[in-house]
Amino acid sequence: MARKSLKEVLTDSGIFFPDNNTGQITPTGLRTWIAELIGAISPGYAYIVRPGPTVQAMTAVPAALVFDTATVTNSGQADYTANAAAGEIVRVERGTTRLTFTADITPPTNSNSNLTFTLFKNGVATVWRVSVTLTAIAVKESVSMSMIDYNSSAAIYTMHASSNANGNYSFSEMELVAEVVPVWEYI
Numbered sequence: 345m346a347r348k349s350l351k352e353v354l355t356d357s358g359i360f361f362p363d364n365n366t367g368q369i370t371p372t373g374l375r376t377w378i379a380e381l382i383g384a385i386s387p388g389y390a391y392i393v394r395p396g397p398t399v400q401a402m403t404a405v406p407a408a409l410v411f412d413t414a415t416v417t418n419s420g421q422a423d424y425t426a427n428a429a430a431g432e433i434v435r436v437e438r439g440t441t442r443l444t445f446t447a448d449i450t451p452p453t454n455s456n457s458n459l460t461f462t463l464f465k466n467g468v469a470t471v472w473r474v475s476v477t478l479t480a481i482a483v484k485e486s487v488s489m490s491m492i493d494y495n496s497s498a499a500i501y502t503m504h505a506s507s508n509a510n511g512n513y514s515f516s517e518m519e520l521v522a523e524v525v526p527v528w529e530y531i
């Protein structure tokens with residue numbers, strides 16, 4: 345059963361619970377409606393993680409970040425799949441998705457640089473991005489950002505990074521999390 349919006353569940357209540365003067369409310373209808381409600385509000389999420397530290401080469405061209413492990417928890421719906429090696433989380437069911445990205449980064453030695461992280465959706469850069477300035481003394485810096493994708497169609501999400509200074513950057517404690525957000529109505 346596809347995940348429904350809360351508005352759709354409310355509309356279905358009129359179908360499953362008509363005036364009961366004629367005995368039209370059935371146990372099957374009640375069970376179906378309750379399952380729809382639970383499905384509409386149940387959590388579902390996927391995340392990909394790179395505990396690290398792991399080195400990845402960065403250039404001015406955005407490169408997909410590679411992760412080590414993937415976990416998917418679906419709540420009776422097939423909301424997501426995840427592929428750590430490809431660095432992607434796939435939204436396979438309609439819905440609204442909240443994405444959260446965090447990472448610790450250590451720059452190459454003797455390199456002042458800016459690293460920019462951009463969320464890609466279906467292979468195209470989005471407006472969601474965050475930058476961090478890294479210093480030559482190889483101090484670890486942290487970055488994080490949260491995004492919400494209201495477009496309800498299925499999508500492939502990947503996190504890319506680029507740098508103004510080519511080099512091998514060390515990533516650790518990096519994760520990308522996608523979670524279902526129950527909504528009143530899908531856009």
